[in-house]
Amino acid sequence: MSDLDVFREEVRAWLVENCPPSMRTPMGNDEDVVWGGRKANYKNPEAKLWLDRMGAKGWTAPTWPKEYGGGGLSKEEASVLGQELGRINARPALASFGLWMLGPVLLEYATDEQLKEHLPPIVRGEIRWCQGYSEPGAGSDLAGLQTRAVLEGDEYVINGQKVWTSYADKADAIFCLVRTDTSTKHEGISFLLIDMDQAGVTTKPIKLISGNSPFCETFLDDARTPARNLIGRLNGGWEIAKKLLQHERTNISAGGFGAGGRSAALEEVAKEYLGAEGGKIADAVKRDEVVRHKMLERAFAQTLKRMSAESKAGEVSPASSIIKYVAAEMNKDRMELLVEIMGLQALGWSGDYFSAEGLATTRGMLRSKANSIEGGTTEVNLNVIAKRVLGLRDHQ
Amino acid sequence: MGLVLDEEQTILKDSAKAFFAEQAPVTAFRKLRDSNDETGFSRDLWSAMAEMGWAGIIIPEEFGGLDFGFQGLTLVLEEQGRNLTASPLVSTVLLGAGALLEAGTEAQKNALLPMIAAGELLMTVAIDEDHHFDPANTALAAKADGDGYVLTGEKTFVLDGHVADKIIVLARTSGEKGDRKGLTLFLIDGTAGGVTRERLDMLDSRNAARIKLDQVKVSSEAVMGPIDGGYDALSKVLDRAMIGLSAEMLGGAAAVFEMTLEYLKERRQFGQLIGSFQSLQHRAADMFTQLELSKSVVMTAATAMDEGSNEIASLASLAKAFVSETSNQVTREGIQMHGGIGMTDEHDVGLYLKRxxxxxxxxxxxxxxxxxxxRLNDY
Incomplete structure (x- = not known):
């Protein structure tokens, strides 16, 4: 038996013992997602148990070094762990911007002291991070950000406003891009970690077209953070910001748009709402659209697999823009296709007349419009591919 | 083996790249076209390709082949596509050797596979009878006659059909045109009595032939695979062919993309490199994205073929559908982005579009x- 087979046996045995039964069932809705943090409220105690056990093992961050609380696994071992978790349909123990975005760039840019302070609580789900990037005047042109940080003694004092901060109202801390030099654009940005449990930080949810409020405005009024929370070099934040975006694009595309199990139902929904003849979707035009979409999803999944096989563990590249571009447009198309298939059943806003599935599709279609805006718009991602992958030049 | 090439595969790809660039670049194809070459490819080149081992790349060693694996063949096809090289790789290896391996009797395999591997035998499979591909629409009749059969009917768009030494004919032994049951594969000589062949002059200047069979008599030893069960046997051969041809198209589309990208970086208008215009940048980025997806579907399908996956049919259709659309998009955009020069016969981009x-x-x-x-997935 190879070392990997031995490891697989160990993982299986551990999962039998440690993955609670209710954590092997499909998630009902967004409320079942475990984000951790100081304010976490666990409806299901087994979710907390599952997080604690996975966190203690370091398997919420399988490839992070053990000294920082991670699992210390090789890329191959992490892949085995993923397969075994998938085999028993285990729910993710932890969803976390700390795991997906902050941790990977800390590993690249932070000091040993900073890693020891910040990574273990992320692994164990004890802290919930949010991302302070966009500002009212800095969207796609992110480097135009104006939030100021000024060093006073051994603290930075921060003033400004962030917007589209996902789940800021539920987060404990924010990783923030701030301006530390106003005389230059990209070279005047720094990457700061700020605790949100202070009077200088307030948040206000934004109601979206879907009726939900996953995003917030975040106000920084004389907010303070110790100088040791500067990551990387002073005025060297832009490089970190871009690298973090690559992680964000890779992660939200791979997991966040629901290209996985949920979409297996597309053809079934079509048969139910459009009728079936001889086992086929009755509407030939919609059938072609469904199969076109299913093929694209499969080509996309194969590409994720290929890119992951080509890269080293945890490594990202500008190719993440390809993934983000495809995933965003694909999910928007999928939601519009679902609405077309379900017709007016998927255009109700509320009430018993409409099925839960129909209402979820309405809201989901509206929510999906953000897919090609958040984490870099489709247009920005195409710019990144054109310039950084294909080497095309800027307009002079 | 898999989604990342191993060392042996990388060596194969590199040697194929160098071989085609040196011995069969686009200029060689252009010369064949302009001279109205009757064979449609260079027999010397095919001998050289056989010496490289590529004619026998999927043929087991016991039959004189290299047994390198199907993914290896797709790498050679991709490089062939990149250079628009005309060769009987699709007809003789993908179809001919593929059909023998899938449905050939031991006697047929022993007699023919070593000759294919040596580059001494050209083969093809005759399927189409119409301008749209659909093997079930076969009407060409094979009637039992003593202990043999008599074949009468017409096939068209037979790849390399005018020069093939042996032709595998899909014929109807029972049922009606449109039925998947009742089809049988027969192995006949290209020069058998009653066979007339006419080369069709196609857009891509490659080889397709119309073949008439008039009372062609064959013995029962000419039957390949199960009688009336030829559709299923052929489907497996065609899965191989679809993936292989997708690989060739991927190579061609990649070549068009590269020459277009280069043009965007050198052509100036309005005092600017045209590649600095965002409307072109975004379309170039989209083409690149579609090519990356296409590469994945081809590699996944080829790997699955070597692994004997039970999803081959779906993966083959995914590859053919996806790469066909990508290649269509890239060749259209290739001409558009080259502007007037792309419309000229002198420029290569048009040749790629035609192919x-x-x-x-x-x-x-x-x-x-x-x-x-x-259909395969019950949609």
């Missing part, structure tokens, strides 16, 4: 494969 359109329709168009994929 692409024919390949898109060979072994089933994107629409055919979406329907097949939907």
């Amino acid at each position: 692409s359109r024919v390949a898109e329709h060979t072994f089933g168009s994107a629409g055919y494969h979406r329907d097949r994929y939907a």
Whole structure:
């Protein structure tokens, strides 16, 4: 038996013992997602148990070094762990911007002291991070950000406003891009970690077209953070910001748009709402659209697999823009296709007349419009591919 | 083996790249076209390709082949596509050797596979009878006659059909045109009595022939695979052919993309490199994205073929549909982005478009494969 087979046996045995039964069932809705943090409220105690056990093992961050609380696994071992978790349909123990975005760039840019302070609580789900990037005047042109940080003694004092901060109202801390030099654009940005449990930080949810409020405005009024929370070099934040975006694009595309199990139902929904003849979707035009979409999803999944096989563990590249571009447009198309298939059943806003599935599709279609805006718009991602992958030049 | 090439595969790819660039670049194809070459490819080149081992790349060692694996063949095809090289690799190896390996008797395999591997035998499979690919639409009749059969009917768009030494003919032994049951494969000589062949002059200047069979008598030893069960046997051969042709198209589309990208970086208008215009940048980025997806579907399908996956049929249709659309998009955009120069016969981009359109329709168009994929997956 190879070392990997031995490891697989160990993982299986551990999962039998440690993955609670209710954590092997499909998630009902967004409320079942475990984000951790100081304010976490666990409806299901087994979710907390599952997080604690996975966190203690370091398997919420399988490839992070053990000294920082991670699992210390090789890329191959992490892949085995993923397969075994998938085999028993285990729910993710932890969803976390700390795991997906902050941790990977800390590993690249932070000091040993900073890693020891910040990574273990992320692994164990004890802290919930949010991302302070966009500002009212800095969207796609992110480097135009104006939030100021000024060093006073051994603290930075921060003033400004962030917007589209996902789940800021539920987060404990924010990783923030701030301006530390106003005389230059990209070279005047720094990457700061700020605790949100202070009077200088307030948040206000934004109601979206879907009726939900996953995003917030975040106000920084004389907010303070110790100088040791500067990551990387002073005025060297832009490089970190871009690298973090690559992680964000890779992660939200791979997991966040629901290209996985949920979409297996597309053809079934079509048969139910459009009728079936001889086992086929009755509407030939919609059938072609469904199969076109299913093929694209499969080509996309194969590409994720290929890119992951080509890269080293945890490594990202500008190719993440390809993934983000495809995933965003694909999910928007999928939601519009679902609405077309379900017709007016998927255009109700509320009430018993409409099925839960129909209402979820309405809201989901509206929510999906953000897919090609958040984490870099489709247009920005195409710019990144054109310039950084294909080497095309800027307009002079 | 898999989604990342191993060392042996990388060496093969590099040697194929160098071989085609040196011995069969686009200029060689252009010369064949302009001289109205009757064979449609260079027999010397085919001998050289056989010496490289590529004629026998999927043939087991016991039959004189290299047994390198199907993914290896797709790498050679990709490089061939990149250079628009005309060769009987698709007809003789993908179809001919593929059919022998799938449905040939031991006697047929022993007699023919070593000759294919040595580059001494040209083969093809005759399927189409119509301008749209659909093997079930076979009417060409094979009537039992003593202990043999008599074949009468017409086949068209037979790849390398005018020069093939042996032709595997899909014929109807029972049922009606349109039925998947009742089809049988027969192995006949290209020069057998009653066979007339006419080369069709196609857009891509490659080889397709119309073949008439008039009372062609064959013995029972000419039967390949199960009688009345030829459709299923052929489907497996065609899965191989679809993936292989997708690999060739991927190579061609990649070449067009690269020459277009280069042009965007050198052509100036309005005092600017045209590649600095965002409307072109975004379309170039989209083409690159579609090519990356196409590369994944081809590699996944080829790997699955070597692994004997039970999803081959779906993966083959995914590859053919997806790469056909990508190749169509890239060749259209290639001409548009080159502007007037792209419309000239002198520029290579047009040659790639011509090859692409024919390949898109060979072994089933994107629409055919979406329907097949939907059928296979119960949509």
